[in-house]
Amino acid sequence: MTLNQTNWTEATQAVEAAQSILIVTHISPDGDAIGSALGLYNMLIKKCPSVTVAVDGGVPDFLEFLPHADHIRPVLTDGEWDLMISTDASDEERTGKAGEYGRAHSKTVINLDHHATNTGFGDIYVVNPDVASAAEVVYQWWKHTGYELDRNVAQPLLTGIVTDTIGFRTSAVKPGTLLAAQELMSHGASLTQITALTLDSRPYKVVDVWKRALPSVELADGVISANITLADQENVEDRERMEYGLVGWLRQVDESMVAIVFTEDTPNQIKLSMRSKRGFDVSKVALAMGGGGHQQASGATVQGTLAEVRAKVLPLLAQAVKEGKLDIV
Ligand code: 5GP
Numbered sequence: 468m469t470l471n472q473t474n475w476t477e478a479t480q481a482v483e484a485a486q487s488i489l490i491v492t493h494i495s496p497d498g499d500a501i502g503s504a505l506g507l508y509n510m511l512i513k514k515c516p517s518v519t520v521a522v523d524g525g526v527p528d529f530l531e532f533l534p535h536a537d538h539i540r541p542v543l544t545d546g547e548w549d550l551m552i553s554t555d556a557s558d559e560e561r562t563g564k565a566g567e568y569g570r571a572h573s574k575t576v577i578n579l580d581h582h583a584t585n586t587g588f589g590d591i592y593v594v595n596p597d598v599a600s601a602a603e604v605v606y607q608w609w610k611h612t613g614y615e616l617d618r619n620v621a622q623p624l625l626t627g628i629v630t631d632t633i634g635f636r637t638s639a640v641k642p643g644t645l646l647a648a649q650e651l652m653s654h655g656a657s658l659t660q661i662t663a664l665t666l667d668s669r670p671y672k673v674v675d676v677w678k679r680a681l682p683s684v685e686l687a688d689g690v691i692s693a694n695i696t697l698a699d700q701e702n703v704e705d706r707e708r709m710e711y712g713l714v715g716w717l718r719q720v721d722e723s724m725v726a727i728v729f730t731e732d733t734p735n736q737i738k739l740s741m742r743s744k745r746g747f748d749v750s751k752v753a754l755a756m757g758g759g760g761h762q763q764a765s766g767a768t769v770q771g772t773l774a775e776v777r778a779k780v781l782p783l784l785a786q787a788v789k790e791g792k793l794d795i796v
């Protein structure tokens with residue numbers, strides 16, 4: 468069953484009753500995780516005397532340009548809150564140690580998300596799987612509140628929308644997504660800056676990783692795959708972004724319907740990053756592997772060696788290709 472509940476009024480009442488709010492998001496944060504969290508933070512600091520925002524490890528370098536990115540706490544070991552808001556995380560585990568600490572020290576939890584695989588944790592749901600990003604859910608909530616929308620709110624929210632839709636290119640983009648973007652731009656968000664610093668930017672060392680990983684590329688049964696081994700990752704800290712770029716590029720290959728990058732976290736733990744063309748569902752495979760995501764962009768972390776995990780996952784993806792049908796209209 469898909470959780471689809473947007474209890475805007477209840478969520479707004481919880482915010483207005485709170486003297487202290489904690490905002491958390493998912494580990495290995497991407498543009499939507501940080502964008503939705505900072506959009507909320509910059510909106511709520513005007514409403515609530517004490518707002519904290521935290522994610523394990525802090526903000527990735529490429530998102531430091533966002534207003535108040537330096538307020539994001541990388542470690543959370545103290546504090547009590549009336550309200551915790553979890554954004555862009557489809558399950559509790561995804562919020563990491565910050566989420567675990569926050570849940571134990573907050574009276575109420577708002578679950579704000581846009582993943583169809585959301586597990587329904589928390590007390591108040593603001594979950595809309597019909598929109599392209601968690602930032603768009605925050606935008607919709609803002610519309611219901613009538614709160615002030617300034618550039619510090621608009622810029623992170625547009626960043627979430629732009630990065631999760633890969634520049635308005637995924638099938639999740641609806642007319643409402645463009646209307647949201649238009650309104651955020653009219654409140655000072657810069658599409659040019661966001662695009663230049665997120666989608667159109669990568670350090671050379673990431674290309675260096677690709678150089679080492681590309682010989683592992685294989686295409687079979689409509690599935691294109693690549694491995695990024697520990698040795699390939701020498702000198703790279705910005706893992707999340709490195710995988711993202713490669714799997715998105717592989718998905719463009721005409722002969723593939725599904726793309727996957729297997730990245731070694733350790734010799735016995737592999738991160739899966741999956742993408743598909745419209746009409747093919749990788750989220751079921753991600754769920755079966757203990758992860759989650761969207762039909763066309765999913766992920767999971769699996770125990771086992773690279774060879775073991777490939778042997779388990781590739782047949783499932785080949786099956787997903789068989790069950791699907793290219794749907795580009
Ligand atoms: P990425 O390939 O960029 O890491 O992730 C793509 C999508 O899958 C994102 O929407 C992300 O939230 C989801 N995802 C990635 N890894 C995991 C995971 O380990 N667990 C869950 N629940 N979702 C994941």
Ligand code: MN
Pocket residue numbers: 499500555581599600601631
């Ligand atoms: Mn998202």
